[in-house]
Amino acid sequence: MxxxxxxxxxxxxxxxxxxxxxxxxxxxxxxxxxxxxxxxxxxxxxxxxxxxxxxxxxxxxxxxRIRMDPGPVMATGRPMDVAMANSTVLTVQAPNGDLAFTRRGDMKVNIQGQLENGSGHLVLGEGGPITIPPGLVVSINPDGSIYARDPAQVGPAADVLIDRLRLRDVTGVSLGRRPDGLFKVSEKPDGTDIALTQQLPQVIPQALEGSNxxxxxxxxxxxxxxxxxxxxxxxxxxxxxxxxxxxxxxxxx
Known part of the structure; x- marks a missing residue:
């Protein structure tokens, strides 16, 4: 003893x-x-x-291991803010270039014209980093579709689809925390993507989710x-x- x-x-x-x-x-x-x-x-x-x-x-x-209990949802009125609904996560690019996930949806356009969240991580669309043309008004739909229109155009202007947020549903998926604070699939190599399921991931436009x-x-x-x-x-x-x-x-x- x-x-x-x-x-x-x-x-x-x-x-x-x-x-x-x-x-x-x-x-x-x-x-x-x-x-x-x-x-x-x-x-x-x-x-x-x-x-x-x-x-x-x-x-x-x-x-x-990450607890996916929802946090309080706060309406902001900002067109580029989104809160993740249910078990949805947003795919971003980690500082080392790996694919990673987050629930942070306070987005903005950086000086390179690319969409990033409040932590400075590039937000990924279906084809990679999302580029927003300058001078356009952006809106985001609940399914993650990003539309833009030219406010200087005379008459009714149709919204143009720019890209779609790469959203993933993590129901039944165990997530771990990376050293940079982003999420990854537990027991899998960094950069592993999450397979799409029949459960469609959704976001809440013009709102943010607080900490749980x-x-x-x-x-x-x-x-x-x-x-x-x-x-x-x-x-x-x-x-x-x-x-x-x-x-x-x-x-x-």
Missing amino acids: DRLVFTSNATIKEQATARQVLVNDLANVSTVGFKSSYNVALQSVKVEGAGFDTRYQAQTNSPD VSAIEAMTRLIDHSRSFETQIRIIKEMKGLDESGASMMKAA
């Missing part, structure tokens, strides 16, 4: 991973389209090295972690006092 001080120290170390995930969720409580992660799981791992073969220790397992992180729940869990940390520190201090008392009793008179 390990000394209690080592057990408490290992507990503090393993709980640090769970605190990191929790703090990340809490820091993004106001981020558009942010999705929280599932709680960190614990698994028993056999301790190798000197000692008995029955020595096992709890170890954290943090795959950073509950600030009250996250703060409560953070307080529990702080109390657990304080308890382990008290155990370590108590064991130090017991060791000192035992050592003093062993001294020769």
